[in-house]
Amino acid sequence: MVLFQEHFLSWITIITELSSSIILYNYKTITLTLQIYVYVSRGSYGIAAAMSTILTLMTVISLLVFMRVSKNKNIMM
Numbered sequence: 818m819v820l821f822q823e824h825f826l827s828w829i830t831i832i833t834e835l836s837s838s839i840i841l842y843n844y845k846t847i848t849l850t851l852q853i854y855v856y857v858s859r860g861s862y863g864i865a866a867a868m869s870t871i872l873t874l875m876t877v878i879s880l881l882v883f884m885r886v887s888k889n890k891n892i893m894m
Contacts, residue, residue, distance in 0.1 A: 834850055841848050847855075849872050856865035 842851055849868060853865050853868045853872070856862075856868065
């Protein structure tokens, strides 16, 4: 049962991210997460992995900047 709950929460997160990416997508721009999905669906795993690494680094850097600015070591919602 716990495994189902974990999968369900992951699925909700993925659907939320994908739906926000689809809303932001237009013919001139595409979000990074949606571009990674396109590369994976086309079988370009190397490019998708490189873009995923960039996305991860951007997330970590923004989190570190936030923690530095807020001067708080704990992340709470």
